[in-house]
Amino acid sequence: MKIALIGYGRMGKEIEGIARDRGHDIALIIDQNNQADLTVDNLKNVDVVIEFTNPDSAYRNYMICFEAGVPVVSGTTGWLDQLDEVKSLCEKGKAFFYASNFSLGVNLFFELNKKLAQLMSGFDQYNVDMEEIHHIHKLDSPSGTALTLAEGVLENHPVKNSWVEGLSTKDSEMSIVAKRHGAVPGTHSITWHSEVDEIQIQHQAYSRKGFALGAVLAAEFMPGKSGFFGMKDLLKL
Incomplete structure (x- = not known):
């Protein structure tokens, strides 16, 4: 599976390591130094996006991914005043997985x-x-x-x-x-x-590994799906 990482801080690097260990390809990495590379064209060959950034940029990131037709897994918090808008788009065929904590x-x-x-x-x-x-x-x-x-x-x-x-x-x-x-x-x-x-x-939590593994499992869950999902769906709770 080809994964794009938006956000390459401590969590992004942890996710990268676990994703590679599980046989996935990191096709695109976006961080604060190359934000202009987050384009629809660059996302066309990606199977899923994992997004861990900040509340100010998260919603914009989602919209670009939705325009590209790529499922999004996000662990960014602090943007939930726009949650209803994201859910509405998911009802129209977009795919989004959100968790405040992926552990x-x-x-x-x-x-x-x-x-x-x-x-x-x-x-x-x-x-x-x-x-x-x-x-x-x-x-x-x-x-x-x-x-x-x-x-x-x-x-x-x-x-x-x-x-x-x-x-x-x-x-x-x-x-x-x-x-x-x-x-x-x-x-x-x-x-x-x-x-x-x-x-x-x-x-x-003892380390970020538990959060990162959950995010990768969510990414593996998303291809081929549309709608709004969370950890209850992944864990069948």
């Missing part, structure tokens, strides 16, 4: 988080908050993974109806404390606490 373990963690929120919905003596820690180069805050986890709580708990970055004293708000330290790949903790005890679930 197989994190996506199982998402399901565990939802289940725990359902179980805790009948016990109003417990409050819930979240802490997420990432490396200092992380551009968005809170992380896309943290927002997905927050949505999992809000959708399954009768009291919480919104989230706020930082500490909140409102019963209806879920606090998300976002920290940026060193080279931490990503740690997310959900804590339910009462006056007498607490329950905590946590996912801690």
Whole structure:
């Protein structure tokens, strides 16, 4: 399979290594030094694009790939105010795979988080908050993974109806404390606490390899498909 990489930072390089190990050809690499090379003509012979860039350029990148008729796998976060537009194009035949986190373990963690929120919905003596820690180069805050986890709580708990970055004293708000330290790949903790005890679930990534493998598996999943997909489709959750 011929893969184009848009974004060639730490994650892009990790994806490249895993893709090559799995027998794929990296046909095109776009980074900040050759953005003008991201054209419809250069994408014509590509089977799928893997995009990990930043919120400011992501949507434009998607539109160029869609114009070329190439499926897109993206892990860029912070652009979701334009999500409905992307989904609308997918209903018209474009192909897009999005995940706030491509780690197989994190996506199982998402399901565990939802289940725990359902179980805790009948016990109003417990409050819930979240802490997420990432490396200092992380551009968005809170992380896309943290927002997905927050949505999992809000959708399954009768009291919480919104989230706020930082500490909140409102019963209806879920606090998300976002920290940026060193080279931490990503740690997310959900804590339910009462006056007498607490329950905590946590996912801690040891390296970027888990995220990169998930992105390559998503790329392998996409050829020949149209529509909007996510990790639930890949993992059959």
